[in-house]
Amino acid sequence: MTCASLSKHYAVIGNPIEHSRSPFIHELFAQQTGQALRYDKIKAPLDDFPGVVAAFFAEGGCGLNVTVPFKEAAFVLAQAHLSARATLAGAVNTLWMEQGQLHGCNTDGLGLLHDLERLGHAPANKKILLVGAGGAARGVVFPLLDGGCAQLHIVNRTAQRAHQLHQHVISHMPPLASRLSAGGLADAAGSWDIVINATSSSLGQTPPDLPAGLYGPQALAYDMVYGQQPTPFMQQAEKQGAHDTADGLGMLVGQAAASFAIWHGVTPNVEPVLHALRQHLRSA
Known part of the structure; x- marks a missing residue:
């Protein structure tokens, strides 16, 4: 246009x-x-x-x-x-x-997929944890699933919002239900290949309240927020064992x-x- x-x-x-x-x-x-x-x-x-x-x-x-x-x-x-x-x-x-x-x-999903590919962490066959259930998260759920991830788990401070997003997705695309789940931040536990922070927490200079032990071997921690220095989420992830970290630039x-x-x-x-x-x- x-x-x-x-x-x-x-x-x-x-x-x-x-x-x-x-x-x-x-x-x-x-x-x-x-x-x-x-x-x-x-x-x-x-x-x-x-x-x-x-x-x-x-x-x-x-x-x-x-x-x-x-x-x-x-x-x-x-x-x-x-x-x-x-x-x-x-x-x-x-x-x-x-x-x-x-x-x-x-276009958020396209931007994220292209950047994950650029970073050598294409979502295909990956276990992905998505932190947040607002507009930023909503924009990337379908592209991540369409990109072939093995599992996508949405967690949010208010668990109800994560469940609402989960229901929105499977109501439109029922075949995706087996690869998608949701819960609160305490339900984030697991070993993930990619952890994506889709909250605005880093703008407030605090990382999301996530449990330790989330990062599998070679895992990427990706923050949709960006800045001059590594974001609070990236710093948290590095301390907790993430192999790679990246901001959302x-x-x-x-x-x-x-x-x-x-x-x-x-x-x-x-x-x-x-x-x-x-x-x-x-x-x-």
């Missing part, structure tokens, strides 16, 4: 939003692919996300990336025109206007590339942008 507006105004919307590197990423994508655009950050009030989205598009905006805590609210706004990925996720991270109608997609760039492709019809090269962003963070 190509935006007809001459201004080509895009933005990332969330709350908080100050930490977002999306403008940096999309500006590099634009340079790489010869696109002219403006990309901003929008901090939406927690009680008026729909109003801010409506105003953005009414003023000629072309597309929005949606981050915490609005991905499920974005799903509701775009529910008449959702991609299959968004429908399965129950959450939206990419919005755009087409023929006067708001459309939504979820590669996922961020990967999902942004998928959004960029939806908006502009061209897929940028992720590697140089990821390298530039990592260097930018280290020098900030």
